Amino acid sequence: MSQGQPRRPPPDGGGARPVMYGDVFDVSGELAGQPVAPRDAAKLQSAEEAVLGEAQKGGPAAAMQSAAAINARAGHVGRAQVTGAIADEGVAVAVAETELPGRRVVTESVAGQVVARLATPPRVVATQPSGALDKDAVTIGRALESVAAATAAAAGKPVDQSDAAAIQAAEMLATGRIITVPGGVAAAAQAAADHNAAPAARDEDRIKLRDVLTGARGKLPADKAATREDAERVASAEVRNRPDMATTPGGVADAVTAAARLNQERPTRSF
Helix, strand or coil: CCCCCCCCCCCCCCCCCCCEHHHHCCCCHHHHCCECCHHHHHHHHHHHHHHHCCCCCCCHHHHHHHHHHHHHHCCCCCCCCCCHHHHHCCCCEEEEEEEECCEEEEEEEECCEEEEEEEECCCCCCCCCCHHHCCCCCEHHHHHHHHHHCCCHHHHCECCHHHHHHHHHHHHHHHCCCCCCCCCHHHHHHHHHHHHHCCCCCHHHCCEHHHHHCCHHHHCCCCCECCHHHHHHHHHHHHHCCCCCECCCCCHHHHHHHHHHHHHCCCCCCC
């Protein structure tokens, strides 16, 4: 069973049959042939919010909401309907998180079947809430540069869309802007991802993370200390664009999370 990204439901709401769970997730048995209903989606969204703090953009609950809306518009399900297989289960939906060494794994399930599993850096525990405001706190730009300077495999990784999305999120958080800075690090990352995705691109010609992130602070018109919220948003952007829904070890999300942890989990910092 795949535990990666949910499939996007078909766009047309006037089809002869409803969007089934099997159209959205890799599930089996009775659940696969059941239509996705609005209350199902609402339950999973509530579970995501309770465990994760917010519903995940592009995540399982969002995919279910899209499918349920299509089904409701076409008259296949009622807006208050609950799928039979879910109603029969003791626990309709579940979102659980497990802390492993160096990784936080979130598993989402419906009617006892896993529909998604994502892996991100462990949460930052803000024992020093004001630490990120200190003048010597680690900034987002510095965290990005640390990826390029590292000897880890991530530095030599060809830039892909997940990296570009994470870098764009980091740039927006650092600068406070909601648009990509022309000539900035996010623009460079997106150009690199597009270049690398070209069928004709040879391995030796692909642009690496170190190529984009070296001197990142000089490409940012503004910068700020990394916080727990920044780390979570960068990680979310990265996993939404990876088929396996896992951040790259030593990559952008890991670096921003490490910076936030140094800023907010202990008073003495070095980076």
